[in-house]
Amino acid sequence: MSQRTLYKKLVDSHTVARLDEQHVLLYADLHIMNEYTSPQAFSSLREKNRRVLRPQQQLAVVSHIIPTHPVSVANRVIVDPPSALQASNLKRNCRDFDIKLFDTNHEEQGIEHIIAPEHGWIRPGMVVLCGDSHTTTYGALGALGFGVGTSEVEHILATQTLVYRLAQDMHIKVDGALPMGTSVKDLILLIIARIGAQGARGFAVEFSGSTIATLSAEARMTLCNMAVEAGARAALIRPDQTTFAYVREKARDMSDADFRQALGDWENLFSDEDAAFDVEHVFSAQEVTPFVTWGTSPDQAIAVSAAIPDPAQAADEQASTTISQALQYMGLSAGDSLLGLPVDRVFIGSCTNGRIEDLRIAAALVDGHKVAPTVRAMVVPGSGAVRRQAEQEGLAKIFIDAGFEWRQPGCSMCLAMNDDVLAPGERCASTTNRNFEGRQGRGGRTHLMSPAMAAAAALSGCISDVRTLEKEHA
Template sequence: MTSTTLYRKLVDSHTVSVIDESNVLLFCDLHLMNEYTSPQAFTGLHDQGRGVPYPGQNVAVVSHIIPTHPDAVRVIQDPASALQAANLKRNCTRHGIPLFDTNDKHQGIEHVVSPEHGMIRPGMVVICGDSHTTTYGALGALGFGIGTSEVEHVLATQTLVYRLAKDMRIRVEGQLPTGVTAKDLVLMIIGRIGAQGARGYVVELCGSAIDALSIEARFTLCNMMVEAGARGALIAPDEKASDYVLARAADIRGALRDQALAHWKTLSSDADASFDVEHRFDASEVSPHVTWGTSPDQVVPITGHVPRPDELTEPSQRRSVQQALRYTRLEPGTALQGVPVQHVFIGSCTNGRIEDLRAVAEVVRGRRVAPGVRAMVVPGSGAVQAQAEAEGLADVLVQAGFEWRKPGCSMCLAMNDDVLSEGTRCASTTNRNFEGRQGRGAITHLMSPAMAAAAAVTGVICDVRLMETHHV
């Protein structure tokens, strides 16, 4: 019997038919939709007179375009965005597709909402018109982003013509030091292997350091592996994953629960399974990381310095660094510690969960946001918002001078009214620091929630480990 990786087990179990040696027709257990990648797909569907045969295996969330102001009722003021939301609601109503609409109390970011409601289970194939669908690998589900034409195909058939990926394994052994998080780990990995280092691969993450992570930390890790070019990220489901799902999936009870647990235990790579590429890292060597440039792989430890282009021998790399430095307005060789920030954003599908907000509150408790800094916290969902308020975290943040907002994608990307002005430097817990990502000419430094919190109260990028009351 051939030894198989977890990735191939998931693909094989969902293959409807083999098209050729590189492509299969893949059945999709769950299709998530948002307001900006679905309109053309529905139009194409309707033009051909097609329906949606499996509406219950499709779920829609309005998340990218909604305002996060703490108003009682949210109103999308931008006409184009309001039309997108209205079209999504009309299409979902027409086809009987569940929708988390703008003012739904459970509304939030699709990649936060779906797992917290028990929609994601080990062994599933989950797709969405959003690249950070890789998040669901934290629960042993194969998640990946698709394009608009593929959204139409899935709506019509619940299947997808899927090009097979190669297998990569990243093993991380040891223990993360105090004050170091999954965000730091994934930034370090991306920095080491590069923004294209996992292109064409589905990455399986394993090792004692991965085993020690909470499920929410694993979400962060899998979410950002796409920034290394990965087509998917997987962590074999363990007892933590099973407990997380069972606590949220009310339908898995009795005999079904026993069957599910038995199946989930089979979801791991065989001991002698072969991977096309393997990497190994030592968790004890990881320190807080911060991006300096305009790609997530342009990152250094907080104790590091911005690179000097004249020390690089590869012309294309030198040009890339020069362009990034021009955009971020940093001088070659600059130490990241002490760089002033004018804005702090905490939230997104990468770091907008309850554990992230607890870490922020721990850092800022008893402190105040530094003069000249605007700091925002946007919970990832209505459930996260309610829990943070119930635990008193929101009060701690507000007392420290943070804006406490309603859930949504917000300032992760400039698709709503939370947009940075040109030249504003932001400490951000998001996943991308591309040029213009948070606003035209805005400068983004990616970091962990604890590091962003430290930047908020000091006014500069700094090492959270040096703050006396930090106990994360």
């Protein structure tokens, strides 16, 4: 057999049938649903009098539409009528088809891409599908995760399979230690800025190198989560001792014997030494500095100390027009600096940066300081479990004492599908994954950055270099 990449090994091990040169029938170990991508599928199943083939391999979560007001879990209410209908429909569908649901008032409710790993449901070698593009997150644990369309959910529910178009292989290698004051969020923003928002389109990306090997499991999730912003169809990291330790801790239903047996398979999940990739990129961690987006696409990002690009210097007319349009929407001028740019809002959370590690990083900077009086800042944990742990560790108190709003879990201000939205013209320092026009609210202006950079913006009232603030607070 020819040498294979990790991606090809995962696809081959889950291929039920080869349909043609480009397509296979792919088996799914786990399918995750949310409130807005599943209603049509269930309606169609009912019309055809079909059942869900494997209910135990389904998971449903209410996450995008849920309000995050700081009330008790038992008292959470979705007031918006269309959103309430979506949630009630999901509850009915899960009841009728015997599917596990993290509902509005469930103590463990949160964002699907945080809930699933923290409960041990994501394990190396799996194929995981979800009607959400950031399903690439699960590649951090050596699982092939990717988003599916609404029309495909019915097929998955009925057959536990998907007609899948094969991707090409891309390898991104990063070596060296990340400099002080930087994080994996800065690294992925740099990578996206370099290769472009379509740079990995049609590819499954495998990350490797000494930088990746030293990342925690949660930091790897941030990396794989945002790979889709470069167009990647999947993102993967070879499972290693960091992965195995994380899964052993979270997969409480696994006996020691089951874990040892699984480990024998997981240790073989890697790209063969001579496996061929279609495209390869190499980066040095020493290139990484605090990165911030200036425009309306995640690839429109620069080092915080760099000048905003000039349309006149663009490679071609189309690129020039794109830059000009982004600058106009964001209310910025070419050649200006982002440093000192006032922000109205700060948001720390999302499936990209709403884990306990992210909150620890932000709290360490915030501790003993106050949010600037001109800023409304909020922290939204990614799940009920993250929220409890942050409260037990004293992180919540640090945020509250500093003037942050400490809210209930949910997707929140990552996207304008709930009541945590920007007003027109408001500028937000955000730890989320997308800065599209209107993403956080009609007319809202989003600057993507790391949790530490967002915390620095909250304290200073403007976009700041966290390395400077760390020195001042030392």
